[in-house]
Amino acid sequence: xxxxxxxxxxxxxxxxxxxxxxxxxxxxxxxxxxxxxxxxxxxxxxxxxxxxxxxxxxxxxxxxxxxxxxxxxxxxxxxxxxxxxxxxxxxxxxxxxxxxxxxxxxxxxxxxxxxxxxxxxxxxxxxxxxxxxxxxxxxxxxxxxxxxxxxxxxxxxxxxxxxxxxxxxxxxxxxxxxxxxxxxxxxxxxxxxxxxxxxxxxxxxxxxxxxxxxxxxxxxxxxxxxxxxxxxxxx
Amino acid sequence: xxxxxxxxxxxxxxxxxxxxxxxxxxxxxxxxxxxxxxxxxxxxxxxxxxxxxxxxxxxxxxxxxxxxxxxxxxxxxxxxxxxxxxxxxxxxxxxxxxxxxxxxxxxxxxxxxxxxxxxxxxxxxxxxxxxxxxxxxxxxxxxxxxxxxxxxxxxxxxxxxxxxxxxxxxxxxxxxxxxxxxxxxxxxxxxx
Numbered sequence: 216x217x218x219x220x221x222x223x224x225x226x227x228x229x230x231x232x233x234x235x236x237x238x239x240x241x242x243x244x245x246x247x248x249x250x251x252x253x254x255x256x257x258x259x260x261x262x263x264x265x266x267x268x269x270x271x272x273x274x275x276x277x278x279x280x281x282x283x284x285x286x287x288x289x290x291x292x293x294x295x296x297x298x299x300x301x302x303x304x305x306x307x308x309x310x311x312x313x314x315x316x317x318x319x320x321x322x323x324x325x326x327x328x329x330x331x332x333x334x335x336x337x338x339x340x341x342x343x344x345x346x347x348x349x350x351x352x353x354x355x356x357x358x359x360x361x362x363x364x365x366x367x368x369x370x371x372x373x374x375x376x377x378x379x380x381x382x383x384x385x386x387x388x389x390x391x392x393x394x395x396x397x398x399x400x401x402x403x404x405x406x407x408x409x410x411x412x413x414x415x416x417x418x419x420x421x422x423x424x425x426x427x428x429x430x431x432x433x434x435x436x437x438x439x440x441x442x443x444x445x446x447x448x449x450x
Numbered sequence: 451x452x453x454x455x456x457x458x459x460x461x462x463x464x465x466x467x468x469x470x471x472x473x474x475x476x477x478x479x480x481x482x483x484x485x486x487x488x489x490x491x492x493x494x495x496x497x498x499x500x501x502x503x504x505x506x507x508x509x510x511x512x513x514x515x516x517x518x519x520x521x522x523x524x525x526x527x528x529x530x531x532x533x534x535x536x537x538x539x540x541x542x543x544x545x546x547x548x549x550x551x552x553x554x555x556x557x558x559x560x561x562x563x564x565x566x567x568x569x570x571x572x573x574x575x576x577x578x579x580x581x582x583x584x585x586x587x588x589x590x591x592x593x594x595x596x597x598x599x600x601x602x603x604x605x606x607x608x609x610x611x612x613x614x615x616x617x618x619x620x621x622x623x624x625x626x627x628x629x630x631x632x633x634x635x636x637x638x639x640x641x642x
Binding site: 229 | 577579580595598599600602605620623624627628630631632634635
């Protein structure tokens with residue numbers, strides 16, 4: 216063993232057996248021997264707290280976390296299933312509550328992340344023509360992201376494009392922004408944002424980043440409360 | 451070659467969402483111990499651990515199975531702890547609990563083998579002392595020690611989670627451990 220291996224051994228709660236190599240090294244290396252003496256009480260103290268089985272009692276939370284995750288995922292799946300293929304909401308009434316929740320996440324993100332991101336970069340024109348898999352009018356490609364985000368902030372459900380005046384679901388307006396942002400930049404958050412927004416998970420992350428309230432409270436209120444009682448969940 | 455965590459995450463990414471519960475079970479205890487140690491308050495730590503798992507789940511698509519899942523998880527935890535600390539900084543201080551008191555039944559852990567009441571008491575005191583000493587260390591050293599001893603992370607994992615070099619990660623553990631070791635070293639004439 217060399218000194219580095221000894222150091223790793225001494226700082227491990229469950230070191231691999233070394234068949235006397237440690238002792239042999241320590242007997243010939245005063246600095247490691249001194250280190251071993253110095254570390255021992257601290258390592259023992261760390262180790263003595265690791266025996267108790269507090270997993271069941273500690274956060275008591277894995278069930279709660281998993282319950283919350285499951286509810287969020289189910290709700291997202293239901294939202295996804297409920298979204299018409301044309302991207303227009305034909306069940307706008309029944310989805311309004313959930314859409315509003317999604318919108319809340321978008322707005323928080325827009326105000327804290329997106330807007331800062333876009334405005335920091337200046338008004339970004341869509342230089343690349345989006346693939347338009349979302350069936351949006353081509354004129355959307357001229358929209359400025361900052362305007363779209365600003366517009367999205369005011370909308371409650373579907374929105375009207377400030378450039379072409381056509382209506383589109385907010386998620387699709389955002390999608391369009393991301394199409395160019397993904398192409399024009401390497402923002403890792405962009406793809407995720409769109410992906411999560413489409414799956415309904417994004418509001419969780421946006422709240423996580425932006426809310427001054429404890430996330431658990433938000434989660435309970437927003438996910439386990441409102442959403443589970445929404446018409447979508449019931450239906 | 452992918453480790454078990456990465457394989458599980460790959461399945462989660464593919465839609466086998468139930469598998470995520472395995473990772474929660476696997477890491478919640480270590481994360482919770484570290485969070486209580488860092489934040490000093492059980493409910494804060496619970497919030498942060500929940501947030502950590504939820505953030506990992508929500509961001510599962512961004513996880514690259516080529517990298518260590520637990521490094522990613524610990525990085526999220528450390529960042530959320532910092533955020534939680536700032537968020538709560540203006541609130542009235544609560545009496546911090548010991549890592550072990552707050553994590554369990556309200557008493558220090560029972561030793562694995564039968565021990566006298568005195569030795570239990572001494573152990574409980576030493577554990578509490580470690581918590582205090584961790585709180586006195588520079589944040590980077592304390593975090594490195596928590597990762598090493600609560601999370602049992604390797605040094606490359608600690609370096610990745612803390613965004614520092616391998617040598618720096620080792621130095622932080624070393625200096626932190628030296629300080630705690632010196633503070634815990636029995637005084638001359640004292641019964642260890």
